[in-house]
Structures are given as C-alpha cells and as structure tokens.
Amino acid sequence: MMSDGRRLDRGGPSRTALATAYGRAYHQVADDPRILTDPVVASLLGVTTDELADRAAPTEDRPGSGATYRPRRLFFAARARFAEDRIAAVAAVGVRQVVILGAGLDTFAYRNPHPGLRVFEVDHPATQAWKRDRLAESGIEIPQSLTFVPVDFETDTLATGLASAGFSRTDPAVFVWLGVVFYLTPVAVRTTLSYIATQAQPSEVVFDYLQPAEDDEEREQLQEREARVAAAGEPWLSYFAPTDIAAQLRALGLTVIEDHSAAQLIDGFIDGPAEFQNETPHALRASRILRAGGQ
Numbered sequence: 001m002m003s004d005g006r007r008l009d010r011g012g013p014s015r016t017a018l019a020t021a022y023g024r025a026y027h028q029v030a031d032d033p034r035i036l037t038d039p040v041v042a043s044l045l046g047v048t049t050d051e052l053a054d055r056a057a058p059t060e061d062r063p064g065s066g067a068t069y070r071p072r073r074l075f076f077a078a079r080a081r082f083a084e085d086r087i088a089a090v091a092a093v094g095v096r097q098v099v100i101l102g103a104g105l106d107t108f109a110y111r112n113p114h115p116g117l118r119v120f121e122v123d124h125p126a127t128q129a130w131k132r133d134r135l136a137e138s139g140i141e142i143p144q145s146l147t148f149v150p151v152d153f154e155t156d157t158l159a160t161g162l163a164s165a166g167f168s169r170t171d172p173a174v175f176v177w178l179g180v181v182f183y184l185t186p187v188a189v190r191t192t193l194s195y196i197a198t199q200a201q202p203s204e205v206v207f208d209y210l211q212p213a214e215d216d217e218e219r220e221q222l223q224e225r226e227a228r229v230a231a232a233g234e235p236w237l238s239y240f241a242p243t244d245i246a247a248q249l250r251a252l253g254l255t256v257i258e259d260h261s262a263a264q265l266i267d268g269f270i271d272g273p274a275e276f277q278n279e280t281p282h283a284l285r286a287s288r289i290l291r292a293g294g295q
Contacts (some may be wrong), residue, residue: 015232017104020179023046023073024080024107026052030070035269036077036084040107043138044131071266071281078266079289082174083206084108086291090174090204091117097173098161101192102180105131109146118145120167122158125150158195170200177207178289179212182236189238190248197252197294204293205254210286212239221282242288254292262287 012018025042027034029049040051087098091114100106103121112119121128128150135142151161167173174198181189196205213219226236240248246257260268262284263276276284 003024013104013127014234016179016229016234017127018045018133020076022047022052022106022242027073027077029053031074031077033271034077035074035266036081038080038107038111040110040140041105043140044105044107044134046134048276069283071262071276071284074266074275075262075284075287078262078269079105079109079178079208081269082260082265082289082291083178086204086206087117087174087176088114090172090202093202095172095202097167097171099167099173099175101158101175101177103128103131104179105229106176106178108176109143110135111141112143118146120147120149120162121167122149122151122161125152133154156239157294158192168200169198172200172203174203175199175205175207177205179208182210182238183234184237186238186240193249193252197249197254201294204256204291206289206291208287209245209287210236210239211241211288217283218285222286225283239286243292249279249292253294255295256293257290258292259290262289265289 021041022045024038025045025047027036028038028042029052042048087108096116097118097120098108099120099122100108101122103123104127106121108119109119123131128148132142132148147165147167149165149167153160163169175292177192184192193205196203213222229236242259246259249255249257261280263280265293266275266284
C-alpha cells in the first residue's frame with residue numbers, strides 16, 4: 001500500500017504537486033544553464049513566461065507562489081534530472097518499463113526520448129482526471145508509450161493497479177518516486193519498497209526523502225516548515241536517517257545504493273563554482289535523494 005497523507009482536492013492535484021511543477025517551469029526561464037530542460041510543463045500548467053515571472057512574490061493563496069525561490073526550484077529540477085538520467089542509463093541496457101509513482105504533474109512521459117520504453121503513471125484517479133483534462137486543453141499529445149494507472153489506495157493496491165495496466169513483473173523496471181515518501185508512514189514506505197525489491201532484475205528505484213535535524217537550529221527550522229505544510233493539509237509523516245534507510249534497502253535486497261544531499265545533487269549538475277559550497281539553505285538541509293537496485 002502507498003497511501004498518501006496529503007489532503008487531495010478532488011478537483012485537481014495537491015498543492016505541493018502544483019508548487020513543484022511551477023518550480024520546474026520557472027527554472028526554464030530563470031536559470032542559465034538549466035539543470036533540466038522541460039518544454040512541456042508550462043503548457044501543462046497553462047502559464048506564460050510573464051505569468052511565471054509574476055509569481056516571484058510568494059503569497060499564501062497561490063499554489064505556484066514561491067516557485068522563484070532558487071534553492072528549492074533547483075532541487076526540483078535536479079531531482080527530476082537525476083531520475084531521468086537513471087532512466088536513460090537503464091534504457092541503454094535494455095530496460096523497457098518505467099513506473100512513476102505519485103506522478104502528479106510530471107512530464108517525462110511526454111518528452112520520452114527512448115524508443116520502446118513504456119511509462120506507467122500511477123496516481124489518484126482525481127489527479128489523473130485533472131491532468132488528462134489539462135493535456136487535452138493544452139494540446140499536449142498523449143504518447144502510445146504512456147499508460148495511466150489510476151489507483152485509489154483506500155480501495156486498491158499498487159500491485160493490482162499495475163497488473164491491470166499491463167505492467168510486467170517478470171521484466172525489469174525503474175521506479176521513480178519523487179516528492180512523495182515524506183507524506184507516507186514508514187510502514188507504507190517499506191511496503192512499497194518491498195514490492196519494488198521483488199521486481200525482476202536489473203531494476204531500481206529513485207526517491208527523495210527527509211532526514212531528521214542534526215542540531216537545535218535545524219530542528220527549529222524543520223519544525224516551522226513541518227507546521228506550515230501540516231496547516232495546508234499535507235503533513236510530513238516520515239523521516240529517515242541515511243544509514244537507517246540504507247539498512248532497510250539492503251535488507252530487502254536493494255544493495256547498490258547511491259545517496260546524495262540536495263546540495264550535493266544540485267552542485268553536481270552545475271558547471272563552475274558550486275552553488276552551495278559555503279552554506280546549504282535551511283530549505284534544503286533535510287532533503288536527500290537516492291537510487292537503489294539489486295545486484
């Protein structure tokens with residue numbers, strides 16, 4: 001089970017899904033060079049360059065506000081780039097299945113450059129219905145390589161949803177799970193990782209997570225952020241120390257692990273001086289991303 005602690009507006013995606021998409025869209029016009037090239041996301045959102053620039057001033061009532069905060073948008077771009085680089089790597093060795101868990105407004109499937117690679121977008125039925133409406137309204141073509149997998153985890157399971165969509169458990173796959181894990185309970189996270197770990201090899205998973213604060217200052221900052229997201233109906237439900245999540249992955253047989261802090265990830269994609277070589281912004285200190293696979 002992969003139940004999500006976020007409050008879902010039955011008419012559309014979560015607030016965080018919108019904010020992430022706006023961050024990726026603003027990255028296209030605000031940063032040079034770009035970490036991630038995504039010519040689709042602004043059209044999906046239905047916003048112009050001028051409208052993106054207008055969101056520079058954060059407000060409480062606009063889901064895309066704050067997209068111009070550079071560290072956060074760079075992380076949104078970098079984690080997507082990291083996942084897409086891994087997709088390219090596994091596609092190069094013959095993997096032909098990608099599962100995007102909690103797909104939200106992800107646009108990889110509409111930019112997929114890998115012939116023969118099938119993409120399965122898993123999300124709540126209401127979110128997918130909203131997205132499909134936006135795709136139609138914006139004239140974005142749904143490729144034949146994409147399969148939508150609507151799963152309401154109150155009544156269904158990931159295994160059942162993917163099986164009904166034609167996903168093969170006996171062929172390898174890469175699972176992309178971004179911006180979701182910290183909204184799940186530790187038990188739900190382990191259940192989903194257990195499912196992934198039993199996929200035919202060579203398979204892997206890419207996901208980001210939050211680590212606990214390391215000192216009182218970080219703890220205070222993290223608690224303030226946690227209170228804000230909880231007030232918006234999207235509480236964080238889990239934190240993992242890097243050593244602990246690595247131990248869980250190894251116990252499941254996912255023993256090849258590559259783990260990065262948010263700052264390390266961003267700096268790895270930027271040519272020239274490191275963006276955060278002197279100090280990591282508070283908004284990024286808890287964020288990490290990893291990939292894990294079997295032997």
